[in-house]
Amino acid sequence: MKLWCTVKTNHKIIAQHTSELPDGVFRWDSESLHELIGESCSALDIGRPVILKKHADEIAHHGRTVFKAADFIEPITFDRLEFELIDEKKD
Numbered sequence: 001m002k003l004w005c006t007v008k009t010n011h012k013i014i015a016q017h018t019s020e021l022p023d024g025v026f027r028w029d030s031e032s033l034h035e036l037i038g039e040s041c042s043a044l045d046i047g048r049p050v051i052l053k054k055h056a057d058e059i060a061h062h063g064r065t066v067f068k069a070a071d072f073i074e075p076i077t078f079d080r081l082e083f084e085l086i087d088e089k090k091d
Contacts, residue, residue: 002086005040009078017043018086033059037083047074049081059083 007015017040033056034048041048049055049067058065063085069076 002088003036003040004084004086005037005044006082006084007044007046007078008080008082011079014078015044015046021085032056040083041081046078046081047072047076059085063087 001021003019003021005017005019006013019036019039021036034051037051038048049071050073052071055065055067055071065083067081067083068079071081
């Protein structure tokens with residue numbers, strides 16, 4: 001399974017990064033999500049958002065979460081930071 005990160009401005013993807021999730025059971029808590037999001041933000045050279053329980057719950061239950069300008073402490077130059085799970089099941 002992978003975590004796909006997209007940075008969007010005016011509904012267009014301006015940057016993206018994909019992270020491989022560890023094999024086995026993965027806990028979708030704020031700490032684990034903070035590590036994965038931090039990896040993508042570092043790779044894209046953008047600031048990290050404030051990760052709330054709501055973000056962990058959204059990705060755990062819906063496979064997707066979105067961060068907007070209000071979720072960042074520092075100013076951002078894009079509209080949205082989106083994370084989506086990609087399940088690559090091989091039959």
